[in-house]
Amino acid sequence: MFLLRFVALATTAAGYVVTTLVNDKAICYLYPESLRYDGEAVDDAPSIHQAFQTCGQNGDVIFTDGIFNIKSVMNTTNLANCDVTLQGELRFSTDIDYWLSHSYDVVFQNQSTAWLFGGENVTFRADGGWYNGQGQAWYTENQNQSNQPGRPISITFFESKNLLVDGLRIIQPQFWATFVTYSYNVSIINLYVNATSNDQWGTVNTDGYDSWNSDTLLVENAVIQNGDDCIAAKGNTTNLHVKNVTCYDNFGMTIGSVGQYPDMPDYVGNVTFEDVKCYNCMEGAFIKTWQGVPAGDDNLNGDAGGGGSGLIKNVTWRNFEMTNVALPIQISQCIYTEADGKYCNTSKMAIEDITWSNIKATTRYNVGASIYCSDVHPCPRIKFENVELESVNSTLGLPMYGTTLQDEVYQCTNIVGQEDSGIPCNRAAPNDYSQVVTRNIKETD
Numbered sequence: 195m196f197l198l199r200f201v202a203l204a205t206t207a208a209g210y211v212v213t214t215l216v217n218d219k220a221i222c223y224l225y226p227e228s229l230r231y232d233g234e235a236v237d238d239a240p241s242i243h244q245a246f247q248t249c250g251q252n253g254d255v256i257f258t259d260g261i262f263n264i265k266s267v268m269n270t271t272n273l274a275n276c277d278v279t280l281q282g283e284l285r286f287s288t289d290i291d292y293w294l295s296h297s298y299d300v301v302f303q304n305q306s307t308a309w310l311f312g313g314e315n316v317t318f319r320a321d322g323g324w325y326n327g328q329g330q331a332w333y334t335e336n337q338n339q340s341n342q343p344g345r346p347i348s349i350t351f352f353e354s355k356n357l358l359v360d361g362l363r364i365i366q367p368q369f370w371a372t373f374v375t376y377s378y379n380v381s382i383i384n385l386y387v388n389a390t391s392n393d394q395w396g397t398v399n400t401d402g403y404d405s406w407n408s409d410t411l412l413v414e415n416a417v418i419q420n421g422d423d424c425i426a427a428k429g430n431t432t433n434l435h436v437k438n439v440t441c442y443d444n445f446g447m448t449i450g451s452v453g454q455y456p457d458m459p460d461y462v463g464n465v466t467f468e469d470v471k472c473y474n475c476m477e478g479a480f481i482k483t484w485q486g487v488p489a490g491d492d493n494l495n496g497d498a499g500g501g502g503s504g505l506i507k508n509v510t511w512r513n514f515e516m517t518n519v520a521l522p523i524q525i526s527q528c529i530y531t532e533a534d535g536k537y538c539n540t541s542k543m544a545i546e547d548i549t550w551s552n553i554k555a556t557t558r559y560n561v562g563a564s565i566y567c568s569d570v571h572p573c574p575r576i577k578f579e580n581v582e583l584e585s586v587n588s589t590l591g592l593p594m595y596g597t598t599l600q601d602e603v604y605q606c607t608n609i610v611g612q613e614d615s616g617i618p619c620n621r622a623a624p625n626d627y628s629q630v631v632t633r634n635i636k637e638t639d
């Protein structure tokens with residue numbers, strides 16, 4: 195029997211939530227508080243918590259069309275059998291002091307988040323709605339610093355199982371846009387992320403998607419424009435499949451960084467990135483690990499560490515088309531100390547069974563690949579299959595500037611069985627080669 199009953203929660207509780215029961219299933223409709231407060235931008239987070247409390251287990255939560263002002267952190271975890279629909283805009287406030295001191299810790303690197311979201315058998319679908327991080331305030335305030343403590347990840351999918359996120363659009367993320375952690379079987383499809391700064395400061399650390407300590411993951415049909423990794427598989431990411439993603443201006447598809455903590459080994463296995471386009475990216479398809487010796491101040495989040503061990507095994511980048519990319523292919527085992535060429539031969543992270551297949555790219559400089567494996571763990575079974583790289587200038591019939599190295603450079607160090615790798619190595623990879631490439635390699639480098 196069809197049963198419809200209205201419960202007038204809106205009048206009895208703080209939040210503007212209207213609950214309906216359909217066949218004993220609770221459906222919570224969320225309306226912006228501003229509708230009750232004469233257009234005033236009142237914080238909607240309390241109503242949102244109330245809606246998830248009422249309908250987060252065996253119910254539905256619907257954000258109706260309208261602007262929801264989010265002025266405080268949200269913790270909507272422990273959901274079960276819940277379908278969430280986003281029709282409106284979630285507009286996160288720019289009270290930087292508030293967020294720096296209130297964002298939830300996500301454990302990894304002491305990073306933190308504005309919204310912890312998670313549960314089992316949950317769907318989160320955008321139906322015209324979007325997440326507005328109002329990140330410009332952060333880009334301007336952050337002034338190109340790296341990993342500012344307390345700067346919040348837009349949304350963290352935490353302790354989730356069988357979670358489907360469909361159609362999420364994150365415009366101007368505050369920091370990393372999405373993070374998947376302590377989860378199993380999370381699929382994020384039709385994702386759109388765009389971090390674009392309108393002043394002299396860049397969009398540092400606005401990763402599109404990061405995963406850590408999670409297994410069985412999918413990212414499919416995504417468009418990501420930002421100033422850091424497009425997609426990054428961090429420690430203990432296994433069975434990640436990335437398919438059909440277009441990246442603009444960012445750092446491409448990466449494994450890492452890993453090997454940061456001596457007491458927490460990192461395992462990354464079975465990762466495939468396929469059908470990817472990268473336009474004007476800095477990097478395309480690469481692996482970055484910490485050096486084998488701790489460096490930096492231990493109390494800094496993301497920017498200090500090293501000495502961690504572990505294994506990166508069975509990673510494939512397949513069907514990539516890259517245009518004007520600075521460094522399409524790289525392995526670096528000292529990404530945080532390479533500038534001074536320190537400890538690059540010490541990394542304890544082992545890397546094996548890595549394949550780049552059907553990769554076509556035009557390169558901004560004369561460098562196609564730089565593969566530096568640690569002396570401690572030379573890399574076995576590293577393969578190129580049908581990799582075609584050519585500098586932009588070469589495609590135009592123009593010479594490379596300021597160098598006698600006019601052919602594409604492939605730098606290799608410590609590849610086991612290099613002659614069978616299919617990599618046309620023509621130079622040793624120096625231990626101080628950066629992930630940020632700004633000029634041609636010279637014969638004297």
Ligand SMILES: *[C@@H]1O[C@H](CO)[C@@H](O)[C@H](O)[C@H]1NC(C)=O
Pocket residue numbers: 269270271272298299310
């Ligand atoms: C989030 O809420 C859950 C209860 O649903 C609670 O157990 C958990 O401690 C909260 N997390 C944080 C970081 O406050």
Ligand SMILES: *[C@@H]1O[C@H](CO)[C@@H](O)[C@H](O)[C@H]1NC(C)=O
Pocket residue numbers: 301302303304492493494495
């Ligand atoms: C987090 O910060 C605390 C205190 O600043 C520090 O002791 C700890 O090592 C840091 N943890 C990580 C994982 O960086």
Ligand SMILES: *[C@@H]1O[C@H](CO)[C@@H](O)[C@H](O)[C@H]1NC(C)=O
Pocket residue numbers: 274275314315356
């Ligand atoms: C999630 O769905 C699976 C498969 O239908 C079911 O076995 C499991 O009990 C569900 N989990 C919860 C928390 O209801």
Ligand SMILES: *[C@@H]1O[C@H](CO)[C@@H](O)[C@H](O)[C@H]1NC(C)=O
Pocket residue numbers: 355356357358379381410
């Ligand atoms: C993963 O979750 C989806 C629902 O999002 C479910 O249909 C599928 O069976 C789950 N797969 C595994 C391997 O648990």
Ligand SMILES: *[C@@H]1O[C@H](CO)[C@@H](O)[C@H](O)[C@H]1NC(C)=O
Pocket residue numbers: 388389390417418419442
């Ligand atoms: C990202 O946003 C900027 C500024 O609004 C816009 O110019 C650009 O086209 C957008 N990128 C994508 C991929 O949609």
Ligand SMILES: *[C@@H]1O[C@H](CO)[C@@H](O)[C@H](O)[C@H]1NC(C)=O
Pocket residue numbers: 338394395396397421
């Ligand atoms: C900040 O970083 C961006 C992106 O790397 C760069 O374009 C910009 O010039 C830097 N701004 C300043 C003022 O250094």
Ligand SMILES: *[C@@H]1O[C@H](CO)[C@@H](O)[C@H](O)[C@H]1NC(C)=O
Pocket residue numbers: 384385414415416417438439
């Ligand atoms: C790839 O993703 C884009 C962006 O979401 C989408 O428009 C396109 O239809 C997808 N292509 C395929 C083959 O699914």
Ligand SMILES: *[C@@H]1O[C@H](CO)[C@@H](O)[C@H](O)[C@H]1NC(C)=O
Pocket residue numbers: 407429430457458459460461
């Ligand atoms: C990865 O998983 C292993 C074993 O499951 C665990 O010992 C280690 O601490 C985890 N690493 C991280 C970075 O969480």
Ligand SMILES: *[C@@H]1O[C@H](CO)[C@@H](O)[C@H](O)[C@H]1NC(C)=O
Pocket residue numbers: 432433463464
């Ligand atoms: C990788 O995939 C293989 C084949 O499906 C599986 O046997 C293995 O357990 C997977 N490895 C990890 C770390 O999940």
Ligand SMILES: *[C@@H]1O[C@H](CO)[C@@H](O)[C@H](O)[C@H]1NC(C)=O
Pocket residue numbers: 433434463464465466508
């Ligand atoms: C390697 O990983 C892929 C998924 O990315 C998986 O299909 C394949 O079975 C794995 N191979 C081995 C040997 O584990």
Ligand SMILES: *[C@@H]1O[C@H](CO)[C@@H](O)[C@H](O)[C@H]1NC(C)=O
Pocket residue numbers: 539540569570
């Ligand atoms: C690493 O390089 C340094 C010099 O840069 C050298 O002293 C040291 O012996 C090397 N270590 C190994 C393991 O090769």
Ligand SMILES: *[C@@H]1O[C@H](CO)[C@@H](O)[C@H](O)[C@H]1NC(C)=O
Pocket residue numbers: 558559560587592593594595596634
């Ligand atoms: C490409 O050619 C142009 C014109 O000669 C030159 O200005 C530019 O520096 C060259 N680019 C590189 C990366 O060498």
